[in-house]
Amino acid sequence: MGHQFYPTKVGDYMTLEKTLLMIPGPVNVSPRVLRAMAKPVINHRSPEFGKRTLEINEMLKKVFKTNNDIIILTSSGTGGVEAALANTIKAGDKVLVCVNGAFGERARNIAEVYNADIIDVNADWGKAISSKDVKEKLTQDTKAVVMVYNETSTGVQNPIGEVGEIVKQTNTLFIVDAISGLGGHYVGVDEFGIDICVVGSQKCLAAPPGLAFVSISSKAWKVIELNKPRSLYFDLVRAKSFLQKDPPQTPFTPAVSTFYGLHEALKIVEEEGLENWIKRHEIIAKATREGIKAMGLELFADEKVASNTVTPIKYPAGINDKEFRKTMRTKYLVEVAGGQKQLSGKIFRIGHLGTVTSSDIISTLSAVEMAMNDFGIKIEPGVGLSAAQRVFRG
Ligand SMILES: Cc1ncc(COP(=O)(O)O)c(C=O)c1O
Incomplete structure (x- = not known):
């Protein structure tokens, strides 16, 4: 599983100040x-x-x-x-x-x-x-x-x-x-x-x-x-x-x-302007979906009606939700959400709302690629990032 870069403990600096909060609310606050x-x-x-x-x-x-x-x-x-x-x-x-x-x-x-x-x-x-x-x-x-x-x-x-x-x-x-x-x-x-x-x-x-x-x-x-x-x-x-x-x-x-x-x-x-604020959510959601698909992972929601604020992703067979999200959180310092009710254990969700930026998405997709590889899902490093970058660069 490689070196544990950030041996995080509940309440420590890495957990409280450096973890990227990518759940669908609450969000990172300025x-x-x-x-x-x-x-x-x-x-x-x-x-x-x-x-x-x-x-x-x-x-x-x-x-x-x-x-x-x-x-x-x-x-x-x-x-x-x-x-x-x-x-x-x-x-x-x-x-x-x-x-x-x-x-x-x-x-x-x-x-x-x-x-x-x-x-x-x-x-x-x-x-x-x-x-x-x-x-x-x-x-x-x-x-x-x-x-x-x-x-x-x-x-x-x-x-x-x-x-x-x-x-x-x-x-x-x-x-x-x-x-x-x-x-x-x-x-x-x-x-x-x-x-x-x-x-x-x-x-x-x-x-x-x-x-x-x-x-x-x-x-x-x-x-x-x-x-x-x-x-x-x-x-x-x-x-x-x-x-x-x-x-x-x-x-x-x-x-x-x-x-x-x-x-x-x-x-x-x-200051950003409501229209720009919404447009940013739209672009970021698209980049997230393209990044995930390029990794060979499957989106949960019908893409025609996909949310701008949260992207749920189906787990490939054999991945344990709690272990995956723990690796995301403690090894790569990105916090994503699990599934709710009947979707518990079947999906994870990336929240991308509020002041979310393209670099937050790049970091998140990169953490997903690394964590998936840690769990034996072969994803070519960078493939999701390239797809997201294409969306960001228009
Ligand atoms: C659509 C929707 N409704 C209701 C709620 C519940 O909000 P709260 O947890 O603030 O009570 C949430 C929270 O995620 C939500 O996303």
Whole structure:
């Protein structure tokens, strides 16, 4: 197996500072963002913090491409999805839930908690949901359609534009978990007719974990205002009324330092420009796929609907997932993710989102080539890198 270059131990410098984080969130966070988080923690009900909150809100609206209200929750992304459903769904409401991966399943589990009458629209894992199937199952009394945009467990993009077009014409709400997609793909919340769009801080926007953003259309507010009880912590009406106070606030203590980090992260997005930011994700995803294919490895997802933010790769026969990823992490200092649920042990996933660069991908592909060879899979060194370089050089 060769020399162990970096005998890493939990908590050491190599593990904490030199390991390249290539999982689909949380992502490598810029030192600028980390420094912003080192500012003093101030009163979350002060004019100073209110001003910062409003600035963040305006910046988020640009990224979401929306004029809708955006509520920032101190919670992980799942909390945002739970807030969307808790505020709109009453027991017995008909909710159409699209499932083609672990995060679709999670949204379905949340709908179950709120005792929704669930109508399933499924697709094989690795394939996209069909908008035709959604249209066929949509009825006048469907309260909401719930769809994950970028199914992080399988690396597939679902057709939110097409489904939005269908749902727009009805009284049904369109709820989208765009947690790992928005920022890595173009998402026009208003253009697509998304009534509630949920995004997590730790994904494409390259902020630390801990915040969820929920945009809410006027069509959704009408439903939410009539829906009681709405959850205590995740009461969106209460959150909106606090945002409208002088100074603007949140009902409960927000993660003050993470707000600072997010503000800086959004400034970085603005500096690159959202369009360039998304284009970079697109090119990087293509380079990753070309690199992997050139090594003779097989992609898991249907390439026609492949994600810009995560690439799942099938393991060749005989490779143990835990051992492979341990070698990647401890010998080559690149952390990749495993498969989830039914894909556990069958695939590994390269996350490429946030401030990811071409050199991050070159390092990752190189580590994959070396680790695969360590496990007896013959890959000509550099073959994946050459393919990726061709994409980067255009
Ligand atoms: C599409 C999608 N939905 C939901 C989640 C859950 O987010 P969190 O772990 O922040 O709760 C994730 C996280 O990977 C995700 O990618």
